[in-house]
Amino acid sequence: MKKVAVIGYSGEIDQKLEKICFLLGKALSKKYIVLTGGRDGVMEAVSKGVKSENGTCIGILPFEEKGNAYNFLDITTGLDFQMRSFILLKNADAVISVGGEIGTAIEILGAYAYGKPLILFNETGGWTDSIQKVLIEGKYLDNRKIVEIKIASSIEEILKILEDLM
Numbered sequence: 001m002k003k004v005a006v007i008g009y010s011g012e013i014d015q016k017l018e019k020i021c022f023l024l025g026k027a028l029s030k031k032y033i034v035l036t037g038g039r040d041g042v043m044e045a046v047s048k049g050v051k052s053e054n055g056t057c058i059g060i061l062p063f064e065e066k067g068n069a070y071n072f073l074d075i076t077t078g079l080d081f082q083m084r085s086f087i088l089l090k091n092a093d094a095v096i097s098v099g100g101e102i103g104t105a106i107e108i109l110g111a112y113a114y115g116k117p118l119i120l121f122n123e124t125g126g127w128t129d130s131i132q133k134v135l136i137e138g139k140y141l142d143n144r145k146i147v148e149i150k151i152a153s154s155i156e157e158i159l160k161i162l163e164d165l166m
Contacts (some may be wrong), residue, residue, distance in 0.1 A: 002166050003058075004028055005035040005088055007107040008042030008098035009126060017124060018045045020155070021098060024121075025049020025057070027155050032162070035060060035092055037084065038067035038074055042098045047071050060088040082106055089114055094165055096158060099126035112141045112149065117165045122153045 006024065013021070025046035028034050034050045036043035038059020047070035050057035059067035059074045062084040067074035077084045085107045089095065094117040097108055105127040111118045120128045132151060135141065139148045152158045 001033050002031075002093045003035055003091060004032040004162065005092035005095045005111075006042065006046045006098060007037065007085075007088075007095060007104050007111075008100045008124070008128070010037070010039050010041040010043065010101075010103070013041050013045065013099070017042070017099065020121075020124070021045030022049040022052075024096070024098070024155050024158070025051075025055075026053050027159055029053040029055025029057075033058065035088055036071075037061070037081075037088060037103075038071055039065065040068060042100070044068040044070060046098075060084055060091070086110055089116060092116055094119065094162055096121060097124075097128040099124040099128050101126055104128065105131065109141065112146055115147045117147060117150070117162075119150045119152050119158055119161055121158065122151050 022045050026049040029050040034057040038061040047057040051070040056072045059071040061076050062081045089110045095111040096119045098121045150161045
């Protein structure tokens with residue numbers, strides 16, 4: 001079974017984004033193992049959606065932190081946030097970005113550098129939206145054109161892109 005990582009905001013998120021992430025988790029759970037950073041915010045809302053469908057969500061956690069209550073499995077790395085993120089990315093077959101602050105920006109760059117298929121969930125805020133302004137030809141982060149970055153405006157679009165990619 002293919003693994004899809006969802007990256008994005010930690011901490012408190014608004015109800016609209018929480019609902020979107022819950023529905024994204026539900027949708028992904030039907031065909032994929034879902035990987036997240038295992039904590040709160042986007043990660044928890046996605047995990048909750050996955051669990052509601054009896055899917056598998058694996059949390060890749062920093063330091064010795066405990067994961068959210070909806071993870072099927074927590075993997076405690078003992079590593080800081082950035083190093084943990086690279087383990088998350090290395091194990092994903094594709095990455096979906098939702099909003100996010102600097103940690104998400106690092107994960108977006110890491111996914112691109114690793115050549116992982118990357119989908120930016122448009123209009124979710126943070127670095128997911130901001131990084132779109134600097135894409136070369138609207139789809140690359142540098143002139144090497146390592147992997148084409150896709151932009152989606154709905155869960156249905158995300159699922160279609162994943163289907164085409166995998």
